[in-house]
Amino acid sequence: MDIERLRREFPARRIHHYPSVDSTMRSAVGLEPGSVVLAGEQTAGQGRHGRSWHSEAGSGIYCSIVLKPMPVLTLTLGLATADAIARSTGIVCDLRWPNDVMLAGKKVAGILVQLADGNAIAGIGINVNHSSFPPELASAATSLRLHTGAPVSLTDIVLTLLPAIDAFVELDKDTILRLFTRASSYAAGRRVTVEQPEGIIEGTTAGLDPAGFLIVRQDDGTDTLIVAGGVRAAGS
Numbered sequence: 001m002d003i004e005r006l007r008r009e010f011p012a013r014r015i016h017h018y019p020s021v022d023s024t025m026r027s028a029v030g031l032e033p034g035s036v037v038l039a040g041e042q043t044a045g046q047g048r049h050g051r052s053w054h055s056e057a058g059s060g061i062y063c064s065i066v067l068k069p070m071p072v073l074t075l076t077l078g079l080a081t082a083d084a085i086a087r088s089t090g091i092v093c094d095l096r097w098p099n100d101v102m103l104a105g106k107k108v109a110g111i112l113v114q115l116a117d118g119n120a121i122a123g124i125g126i127n128v129n130h131s132s133f134p135p136e137l138a139s140a141a142t143s144l145r146l147h148t149g150a151p152v153s154l155t156d157i158v159l160t161l162l163p164a165i166d167a168f169v170e171l172d173k174d175t176i177l178r179l180f181t182r183a184s185s186y187a188a189g190r191r192v193t194v195e196q197p198e199g200i201i202e203g204t205t206a207g208l209d210p211a212g213f214l215i216v217r218q219d220d221g222t223d224t225l226i227v228a229g230g231v232r233a234a235g236s
């Protein structure tokens, strides 16, 4: 990744780069809002729900950005990431609520938001030039390169990602909910299973509530509000 070019294009931002780091989430704690941390690889990349994030050296974008907390930030970041991928590569992704970026049914990018010192640390991982994944991830993960068959510029994606985030965080909550509903095949009318504390439920998605939570309508007509992830296409 061409870090000097990024610093030239965004002179007002603090852009920190580590060839190798445990997790950009940890490195971003305590930095001022607007700061960006990028890494060539992560040795302890963090995913949602305590999972790890596969962070192969040189193949992906491993990025944390310090932001002010705002409503529906996770949905906002998913939209910004999909927008940046579309603008920089022409590839149109789907969004699996709340913020998995999907390509041909597999996950191509993930987002993790953590609060620290009154700021939101927005962690974005994009699988860009991976040519394969470990066996345990292979059925669920893909990369832009695996999809197109050609290498993709990490720098070009980051050049569009930072302005996309700046633009999407300016939008109000209702606009984000409307854009997400339009961009995501999971928001309404999708048959899904969802891991809940009481077990797995199956139903059809029925839109987002005003707080951005996903409504799943089970076959007996019961609506369940899904407040955390664990949503999968039924039968997958």
Ligand code: BTN
Pocket (backbone or CB within 6 Å): 022, 023, 024, 025, 042, 044, 045, 046, 047, 048, 049, 051, 053, 061, 062, 063, 064, 100, 109, 110, 111, 112, 123, 124, 125, 126
């Ligand atoms: C998910 O599980 O979908 C969220 C994945 C988030 C991964 C990114 S990579 C950059 C940042 N640093 C981390 O350790 N995790 C996030």
